[in-house]
Each structure stands twice: as structure tokens, then as C-alpha cells.
Amino acid sequence: MSNEKYEFFKVIQEYLNRASKVVQLDPAVELMLSQPKNELIVHFPVRMDSGEVKLFKGYRIQHSNILGPFKGGIRYHESVTLDDVKALASMMTWKSALMRLPYGGAKGGIKFNPRNHSNGELQRITRRFTHALGSNIGPDYDIPAPDVGTTGQMMAWMMDMYMNTVGHTNKQANRGVVTGKPVASGGTLGREKATGQGVVHCILEWAREHRFNLEGSTYIVQGYGNVGSHASTILGRYGASLTAVGDHSGYLRSPEGFNRHKLAEWVKTHGSVAGYPAGQAITREEFFATKCDIFIPAALEGQIGVAEANALDCRMIVEGANGPTTPEGERILLDRGVVIIPDVLANSGGVTVSYYEWVQNKRSESWDLEEVDNKLEIAMKRAYKEVSDFSRARDVDLRMAAYSVGLERLQSAYRERDIFP
Numbered sequence: 001m002s003n004e005k006y007e008f009f010k011v012i013q014e015y016l017n018r019a020s021k022v023v024q025l026d027p028a029v030e031l032m033l034s035q036p037k038n039e040l041i042v043h044f045p046v047r048m049d050s051g052e053v054k055l056f057k058g059y060r061i062q063h064s065n066i067l068g069p070f071k072g073g074i075r076y077h078e079s080v081t082l083d084d085v086k087a088l089a090s091m092m093t094w095k096s097a098l099m100r101l102p103y104g105g106a107k108g109g110i111k112f113n114p115r116n117h118s119n120g121e122l123q124r125i126t127r128r129f130t131h132a133l134g135s136n137i138g139p140d141y142d143i144p145a146p147d148v149g150t151t152g153q154m155m156a157w158m159m160d161m162y163m164n165t166v167g168h169t170n171k172q173a174n175r176g177v178v179t180g181k182p183v184a185s186g187g188t189l190g191r192e193k194a195t196g197q198g199v200v201h202c203i204l205e206w207a208r209e210h211r212f213n214l215e216g217s218t219y220i221v222q223g224y225g226n227v228g229s230h231a232s233t234i235l236g237r238y239g240a241s242l243t244a245v246g247d248h249s250g251y252l253r254s255p256e257g258f259n260r261h262k263l264a265e266w267v268k269t270h271g272s273v274a275g276y277p278a279g280q281a282i283t284r285e286e287f288f289a290t291k292c293d294i295f296i297p298a299a300l301e302g303q304i305g306v307a308e309a310n311a312l313d314c315r316m317i318v319e320g321a322n323g324p325t326t327p328e329g330e331r332i333l334l335d336r337g338v339v340i341i342p343d344v345l346a347n348s349g350g351v352t353v354s355y356y357e358w359v360q361n362k363r364s365e366s367w368d369l370e371e372v373d374n375k376l377e378i379a380m381k382r383a384y385k386e387v388s389d390f391s392r393a394r395d396v397d398l399r400m401a402a403y404s405v406g407l408e409r410l411q412s413a414y415r416e417r418d419i420f421p
Ligand code: NAD
Pocket: 146, 147, 148, 149, 150, 195, 222, 223, 224, 225, 226, 227, 228, 246, 247, 248, 249, 272, 298, 299, 300, 301, 320, 321, 322, 323, 347, 348, 350, 351
């Protein structure tokens, strides 16, 4: 499926509209949530290793801050568009509300391929972008985090850049300007794997609810980056076997199951699954037709269109990625009885542990991994149950249920505060 024709923001607006009807959202609240509060576009120059100067276009979309500071990742990818970032920013608002986090929603990005740049160039691009964003970000205003193409290292550069612009006496109070940082720079244990861990909590809850035995089950994963590799590594501990995998470089299948740790190591050192010395190369079409119990999309939006929905031979899809299923694809899958655990719930472990990191920064604390993991488990189980209960009680699919639970919370806040002045 081509990403180009996928109008991601329109799709998210339609979901908002459908869910608004389910919860009888005040039309004024729906109107306010239908567009982001602020849309920032910056252009900034960066000197390349060759001495040449290039101009980059960066986005930061701040969708809502009714429940707390704007919050959301930064994406580095050649396909980044204003509309996609608007869609992703809106989803962060629903996600924070669903997870009961004191955050709103935001997203940002730069349209370029980070794979084409040296480490030095990536550092200069990240620092220059942070500088261009200036006071439009801040630990109590708008807090970025990693997303596709960005890493903990880049968050450390962003933090350092920001901290060095606020004045000496304020410096330490600004560590929480970004989350997803490496631990030594003020990150939290458990953040790197948090999104994948949350995906697996959803699978475990679903399996418990439906008396499904994960031992001996099979799963396939699209995208073996942060979300895909951690979800895969953790899910394997429950006896499930990874039988097909793929990313921007191609797809592989292994009926006897991949060694998920070795594959993750390979991707870390080589940048993709290409050349991994196990399994056989398959096409994208063959990947989507691979029979399995669970499919974890963990790459980009718009990947599961009509053709993929018809081809998929699985029981459930757990959306590690944001927006991987198109509405047309979803209709086919739901008609076929395939369960879809939606992005807003499934990948919310990332922002949840980002919140734990931010709280630790504010309090100058560092929590044990066990404490972070326990808190995340409780939060994911609670959200899963709320969504599952809502879906059953109101006879709506899980995506509409997840949106509805989040929207009801946002509506309460608007009702209590009303419009200023
Ligand atoms: P990442 O950069 O670590 O990995 C992205 C993966 O997608 C890579 O394996 C890449 O090869 C693959 N990919 C890119 N283009 C592709 C294409 N055209 N076809 C197939 N595969 C392709 O990014 P990530 O952080 O793992 O994010 C993956 C998804 O999860 C995104 O939708 C992101 O918004 C979502 N997400 C991430 C987090 C987080 O904490 N990192 C949290 C919530 C949601």
C-alpha cells in the first residue's frame, strides 16, 4: 500500500467524529479538538560534513494542552508531512487522556532521511532544530520524545541544547524538557522498551480474557526498530514464535521461528533486517499473507489497506505503530472477525513511561526498573479493561472504545473549565 494517498489527518478527524457521536460529545468540544491549537513550521540551516549548507524544514504541532503540557515524539523520516504530524499530535491527546496522564498532545518532525547522514550531521541537525523551536518547547510547556528515526542519543542532544539556552541558574530544572533520554542523562530505566512492553501487556490481557494460550502461538512483526524489536523480544518470553519480519529493507520468513534477540542485535548493528543470515527472503505480499496468530505492525501509518486486510491470515492485530490500519482495511478485518487492539491503547506504554521519567526529573529521583515496570503494568491493565468494558457495554469496536474513554475525560475538563475568557 502506498503511503502517499493516505490522508492520515482526515482519517483521525473521522475517528474523532464517530467517537464524538458515541459519547455525545458537546459539538463545541469536538470542534475545538478537530484542529491543533498551534502549528509551527521552522526552516533552519545546517552545515554538512562537506562544508555545504542545507536548509531543513521542521514541524511541531501542539494539538491540545487542556489536561497538561503538550507531549509527543519527534520523527525523522523522508515521508514526514504537516498533515501526518497533525494526525499524530491529535492521537497523543487521546492517548494521554486514555492513560490518565497530566499531558496534552503534540508531535514534531523533520522531513529527511537520517540514514543518509553522519552522526555529526545528525547532532547538528538535532541541535539546530531544538534552537529553532526555542521557547516553543519546555519542561512545563511542550515535551518532545523519540519516534520513528529518533533515538535516546538525539534526546540527549535536544536536552543539552535546551539546557544551555536557559541560563546557568535554571539549567538543572530543565532536564525534563524531553523524555526518552539515555539513563545517564536523566532518562528512566524501562523507557526504551516501554512501548513494546505495553504492546505485550495488551496481548497478555487479551489472551487472559479470551483464554488464548500464547505458548506455541506465532506472530509476525513489521518494523524491527524500537517498538517492533522490544515487543518481539518480550512476547517471545511467553512461548510465542516470530515467524516473519520485515522493515524498509525487505521481508523474511522462518516457519521454525527467528531468534528474536540475535535479530534485534543484527538490526542494531546493520540498520535493518537486510542480510540477516536466517530465514528466507519473501515479498511484502507474502509477508502479509503469512499465517499467524498475532500481527504487530510497528513501522508506519497506512500500511494495512484493502489488499493487506484481505491477505492477512491472523487472529489479532496489535497496533504498535500509530495509524497502521486504514479505515477501509479495518472494515474488512472487523468483518472477518480479526481483533484490532488500536494504537491509542496498544502503544501508549511509551508516553506512560515518559511521564514516569518526567516525574523523576522533577523530583530528582531515579526509580528501580521494578517500580517502573510495575507502574506500567497497572496502568496498561487498567486502560485495557476500561476499553474492553466500554466496547462490550456500548457494542463498539475497540478503537471507538479507546477514543471514547479518552474523549469523555477531555469533555469533563472542558465542562469544568469552560472557555476563557
Ligand atoms: P524506529 O525508527 O525505531 O523503527 C521504525 C521501523 O519501521 C524500522 O524498523 C524501519 O525499518 C521500519 N520502516 C520504516 N519505513 C518502512 C516502510 N516503508 N516499510 C516497512 N517498514 C518501514 O521507530 P519506532 O519508535 O519503533 O516507531 C515505530 C512506530 O511506533 C511508529 O508508528 C511510531 O509512531 C510508533 N510509536 C513509537 C513509540 C516510541 O516510544 N518509540 C511510542 C508510540 C508509538
